[in-house]
Amino acid sequence: RVLTTTALIDRAEGVSLVRRANFGQDPAIRGTQPAQVGVVIEGMKIFHACVDRMDPVTSYVETENLQRLEISRGGFDLTQASAVGGVINLVTQKPRFDAALSGHSQFGIESASRHRFSRNVLHLSKGDFAARGSFSYRRSSDMAAGGRGPIDNTQFAKYNYKLDVVRRSDQHRFEAGVLADEAWDIGYPALLMDARRASSLLLNAVHEWTPEHPRVHSLQTKLYVSDVDHWMDDEHRDVTQRQVMRDMNMPMQGQTRTWGLLQTLSLSAHRQTLRVILDAYQLQAFADMEMISVLPDVSPMYLLNLADVNRRHAALTADYQRTLTQRLEARVNIRVDRIAQNLQDPVGRQQLSATWGSEDLDKRLGARSMSMMLSYAQNTVSSWTFAWSNNARLPTPLESYGFFLFNPADGYFYTGKPSLRPEQSQQMEIGWQYEREGRRVSLRLYDNRMSDYIVGVVQESIFKTYQNIDRARLQGVELGFGSPIGRSLTLHGDASYTYGRNETFEEPLPFVAPLEARLGLTREGRRTLFEINSRLVARQARIAHRTTLEDETPAFAVIDLRAVLDVGDNYRLDVGIDNLFDHYYYEHLSVGNFPNPGRNLRLALDVGF
Numbered sequence: 349r350v351l352t353t354t355a356l357i358d359r360a361e362g363v364s365l366v367r368r369a370n371f372g373q374d375p376a377i378r379g380t381q382p383a384q385v386g387v388v389i390e391g392m393k394i395f396h397a398c399v400d401r402m403d404p405v406t407s408y409v410e411t412e413n414l415q416r417l418e419i420s421r422g423g424f425d426l427t428q429a430s431a432v433g434g435v436i437n438l439v440t441q442k443p444r445f446d447a448a449l450s451g452h453s454q455f456g457i458e459s460a461s462r463h464r465f466s467r468n469v470l471h472l473s474k475g476d477f478a479a480r481g482s483f484s485y486r487r488s489s490d491m492a493a494g495g496r497g498p499i500d501n502t503q504f505a506k507y508n509y510k511l512d513v514v515r516r517s518d519q520h521r522f523e524a525g526v527l528a529d530e531a532w533d534i535g536y537p538a539l540l541m542d543a544r545r546a547s548s549l550l551l552n553a554v555h556e557w558t559p560e561h562p563r564v565h566s567l568q569t570k571l572y573v574s575d576v577d578h579w580m581d582d583e584h585r586d587v588t589q590r591q592v593m594r595d596m597n598m599p600m601q602g603q604t605r606t607w608g609l610l611q612t613l614s615l616s617a618h619r620q621t622l623r624v625i626l627d628a629y630q631l632q633a634f635a636d637m638e639m640i641s642v643l644p645d646v647s648p649m650y651l652l653n654l655a656d657v658n659r660r661h662a663a664l665t666a667d668y669q670r671t672l673t674q675r676l677e678a679r680v681n682i683r684v685d686r687i688a689q690n691l692q693d694p695v696g697r698q699q700l701s702a703t704w705g706s707e708d709l710d711k712r713l714g715a716r717s718m719s720m721m722l723s724y725a726q727n728t729v730s731s732w733t734f735a736w737s738n739n740a741r742l743p744t745p746l747e748s749y750g751f752f753l754f755n756p757a758d759g760y761f762y763t764g765k766p767s768l769r770p771e772q773s774q775q776m777e778i779g780w781q782y783e784r785e786g787r788r789v790s791l792r793l794y795d796n797r798m799s800d801y802i803v804g805v806v807q808e809s810i811f812k813t814y815q816n817i818d819r820a821r822l823q824g825v826e827l828g829f830g831s832p833i834g835r836s837l838t839l840h841g842d843a844s845y846t847y848g849r850n851e852t853f854e855e856p857l858p859f860v861a862p863l864e865a866r867l868g869l870t871r872e873g874r875r876t877l878f879e880i881n882s883r884l885v886a887r888q889a890r891i892a893h894r895t896t897l898e899d900e901t902p903a904f905a906v907i908d909l910r911a912v913l914d915v916g917d918n919y920r921l922d923v924g925i926d927n928l929f930d931h932y933y934y935e936h937l938s939v940g941n942f943p944n945p946g947r948n949l950r951l952a953l954d955v956g957f
Contacts, residue, residue, distance in 0.1 A: 364861040367938040370491040370502040372407040379846035379860040380433030397578035397602035412467040423739035426681040432773035443478035456952030460945035461491040494932035494946035501535035523554040538940035541580040565614040602635035619671040628662040655696015659689040675725040715740035733779040740770040758896040796822040819851040841867040862888035877912040904933035920954040
């Protein structure tokens with residue numbers, strides 16, 4: 349697979365990407381912001397270390413390790429997290445028992461940034477033991493935008509490796525795994541600084557028991573540890589010319605440490621199932637920065653952006669599903685979250701006390717969430733879904749305790765507020781699906797009414813603090829279709845639109861993606877595949893004026909081509925051209941209007957054995 353993980357996510361209806369550079373795009377769902385979206389790796393919580401979100405969780409899983417994406421839009425599936433925007437669960441590949449020795453390698457290049465990559469996977473198995481290992485390496489030079497030359501300082505390099513082992517018996521299955529990602533020399537021309545190094549490590553151990561019991565289906569226990577570190581600086585920037593923090597170098601470092609437990613009990617009876625999930629973790633988050641003036645008479649300064657936050661989070665979720673009739677199924681989720689959090693660094697406590705006075709910085713918060721879904725099979729080819737949820741999102745550590753955080757998306761410095769209340773959301777969705785003889789149509793309408801919405805509110809000049817505001821609302825529609833044309837051709841497409849409004853300040857919600865549509869044609873043979881895909885994005889003129897600085901973005905359209913050829917049993921050639929007409933464009937969610945790549949020739953060779 350040539351595409352990156354974020355490119356695969358971007359193909360999903362209702363999902364947009366916040367683009368800060370040629371690396372590490374951040375997903376947003378249905379007009380919500382990345383902080384309102386939960387991104388987990390098989391349910392495990394792993395947190396970015398960079399206060400500017402240069403290292404989103406999606407950058408830690410490469411495509412050779414990805415088995416599937418589980419995207420929950422909205423707050424209806426509470427089993428992974430309680431997030432008002434939705435949850436993206438990255439499910440990774442596991443060892444197989446079907447061959448004693450197998451594997452494959454992929455080598456490729458992309459022309460727009462001279463992106464070279466190599467992906468390698470090896471499977472081993474013997475009896476009831478199996479192992480899988482992978483290693484990938486990627487290096488990119490400066491990226492060229494449409495119709496223009498390379499953009500300076502858009503390079504990156506990284507490697508990723510994963511190792512999993514499995515031992516199984518009649519009623520027990522043991523797994524252990526390690527996932528590591530190391531990136532360096534990452535340019536961010538739209539931000540104030542560049543990433544010198546981004547490092548992540550995830551260790552996990554799993555035991556699953558499947559007893560011979562009529563009601564108990566399985567009991568799974570998962571333990572995990574994650575370490576994430578991030579270093580950034582502006583050593584190679586001319587700080588004397590910029591408008592923000594002029595004449596000052598600002599090296600920054602961040603880290604997160606997470607220890608977690610996931611335990612899932614699955615029960616079943618006649619026409620019904622129940623899963624009870626215990627989700628507990630402890631997070632340590634720290635970030636600091638130096639401010640070193642290039643002027644000899646100015647003394648250096650030091651501050652803590654996250655002053656050693658300690659957060660203990662426990663959640664209990666019940667997921668009940670029942671077949672009511674031959675045509676009607678019901679699903680109910682109930683979730684209870686509790687956190688206790690504090691600042692452990694005395695200097696950081698003094699910093700926030702200067703803003704909030706005698707307010708207690710040690711906080712305990714709770715949230716209760718519930719969702720219900722009905723699925724009705726109208727006949728053998730069409731069905732309806734009706735969903736409702738009342739859920740809450742707890743404030744992030746940055747929203748609670750962040751200090752002097754510059755947001756390049758709107759140009760303000762943010763400070764957290766320890767007394768933030770959980771964000772509340774009431775959502776409804778109606779969906780219709782039709783599928784017959786290869787033809788399919790899907791339609792979803794949704795409404796998301798939020799209260800105690802967490803947003804930055806201007807205090808003075810260029811400074812904001814996170815606050816709860818009364819009301820905000822998101823409404824939208826998503827449409828998808830596919831239809832065979834003849835024996836080997838398929839026409840497919842989708843469209844999505846979200847309307848967002850800040851009802852407290854009576855203006856549009858900021859950073860909501862505009863109307864978008866995709867249309868494609870695929871021809872698939874026994875050993876070949878040809879695709880032509882188009883993407884059309886409308887102008888976004890609904891922008892915020894009172895609460896943030898946002899600009900309108902123009903419409904654009906791009907066309908991509910792809911061809912896949914199987915050569916023998918063990919070789920596959922994958923060729924593609926993205927942005928065929930070399931159009932210069934940028935997304936509404938691109939920070940600083942950072943452009944997408946220009947015409948990009950992709951070439952990859954897969955070799956298997």
